[in-house]
Amino acid sequence: MLDWLPENVSVFGEGVDHLFRLIYYISVAIFVLVNAIYIAFIIRYRRKRKGEKAYHYHGNNLLEFSWTALPFALFLFLAFYSDGIWEDIKYSEKTPNPDLVVEVMGQTYLWHFRYPGSDGIFGRRERGLISTTNPFGIDPEDPNGKDDVTTINSMNIPVNKTILVRLSSMDVIHSFFLPNMRVKQDAVPGQWVDIWFNSIKTGEYEIACAELCGSGHYLMRGVLNVQSQQEFDTWIDEQYTTARAALANAQETTNE
Numbered sequence: 001m002l003d004w005l006p007e008n009v010s011v012f013g014e015g016v017d018h019l020f021r022l023i024y025y026i027s028v029a030i031f032v033l034v035n036a037i038y039i040a041f042i043i044r045y046r047r048k049r050k051g052e053k054a055y056h057y058h059g060n061n062l063l064e065f066s067w068t069a070l071p072f073a074l075f076l077f078l079a080f081y082s083d084g085i086w087e088d089i090k091y092s093e094k095t096p097n098p099d100l101v102v103e104v105m106g107q108t109y110l111w112h113f114r115y116p117g118s119d120g121i122f123g124r125r126e127r128g129l130i131s132t133t134n135p136f137g138i139d140p141e142d143p144n145g146k147d148d149v150t151t152i153n154s155m156n157i158p159v160n161k162t163i164l165v166r167l168s169s170m171d172v173i174h175s176f177f178l179p180n181m182r183v184k185q186d187a188v189p190g191q192w193v194d195i196w197f198n199s200i201k202t203g204e205y206e207i208a209c210a211e212l213c214g215s216g217h218y219l220m221r222g223v224l225n226v227q228s229q230q231e232f233d234t235w236i237d238e239q240y241t242t243a244r245a246a247l248a249n250a251q252e253t254t255n256e
């Protein structure tokens with residue numbers, strides 16, 4: 001049942017789907033119960049004779065106590081029950097050691113991705129340097145940043161590896177949504193938030209924005225390419241080569 005959910009290829013997807021189903025079925029049960037009572041009351045207590053008056057009364061402590069206490073107990077149960085699954089995904093002390101760190105920057109209506117260059121080190125970045133031509137605010141003075149690799153609307157990652165995403169936004173609030181990875185996290189301007197995931201299957205998956213961010217919100221989507229380690233290494237090497245060539249080109253121009 002509920003196989004209309006997007007294909008789950010995330011290591012922690014089962015837990016998320018389990019919670020989703022549980023809450024869904026509780027909601028359906030309450031919906032059916034409330035409406036069944038509603039319809040029964042309409043029929044049972046409909047006006048039978050002309051001039052008959054409805055029965056009025058004020059307050060019922062037992063009734064009011066129950067409809068407050070029951071939802072309270074239900075929410076308390078859901079809070080404690082979901083915490084075990086939640087803590088594996090969201091608590092920073094439970095985050096596995098990342099195999100790859102990627103920075104992600106939201107911009108109306110694009111996703112920018114940044115990988116450290118062949119030196120494995122991200123160049124220093126500064127908020128004040130952020131612009132549409134330098135979405136991460138990479139400091140041009142820092143040599144570590146010169147070979148950093150950036151892409152737009154396309155993110156490549158190796159399969160079966162822990163990917164740590166460092167997420168932010170340069171304008172309004174966006175939400176980084178990877179449906180197949182069961183990942184959804186707000187991208188907040190002025191803040192860097194870490195999230196992680198691990199894909200158990202190669203393929204092309206959707207990257208979406210899950211926060212209405214403006215008239216072009218629907219355009220804000222990209223592709224997540226989950227590749228074998230070998231394919232990913234080839235891809236990132238190509239990116240390094242391109243970045244180095246662009247760098248050499250720029251230096252030549254300045255020397256002339």
Ligand SMILES: [Cu+2]
Nearest residue numbers: 174209213220
């Ligand atoms: Cu957006």
